[in-house]
């Protein structure tokens with residue numbers, strides 16, 4: 570794919586958070602570990618390969634970069650060039666995410682999604698608050714699914 574990108578797009582590409590061991594992911598890992606929770610990483614046997622899995626609590630956690638996972642917040646604005654390309658690509662990512670969550674829920678897992686914008690950007694929340702909410706959900710969450718995201722999510726594209 571790299572050869573179809575202009576230098577500007579490539580730079581954008583590199584600036585976006587993607588893949589394993591990103592900064593928000595490390596922060597969440599450290600914070601939950603410090604709160605006494607033990608996890609498995611990147612479990613390939615589960616739908617969507619969750620970033621963290623808490624087998625004892627039957628809970629899967631995704632830490633999503635807002636751009637790559639099409640969050641629709643201020644951090645996920647589309648590049649000005651090749652908008653169609655990005656729209657198609659990112660919509661496919663979001664569809665894959667939804668399917669993974671649906672499958673996990675159907676298999677009896679609880680699912681926590683922590684969005685990048687909860688920890689970065691002008692709408693970010695206090696780190697300890699994010700970590701406390703996440704740890705509480707893992708241990709005691711009564712509902713099957715929880716999203717933790719930054720404030721001001723009315724900006725940018727609407728969430729699909």
Ligand SMILES: [Zn+2]
Pocket residue numbers: 635640641642643644645684685686687718719
């Ligand atoms: Zn976001």
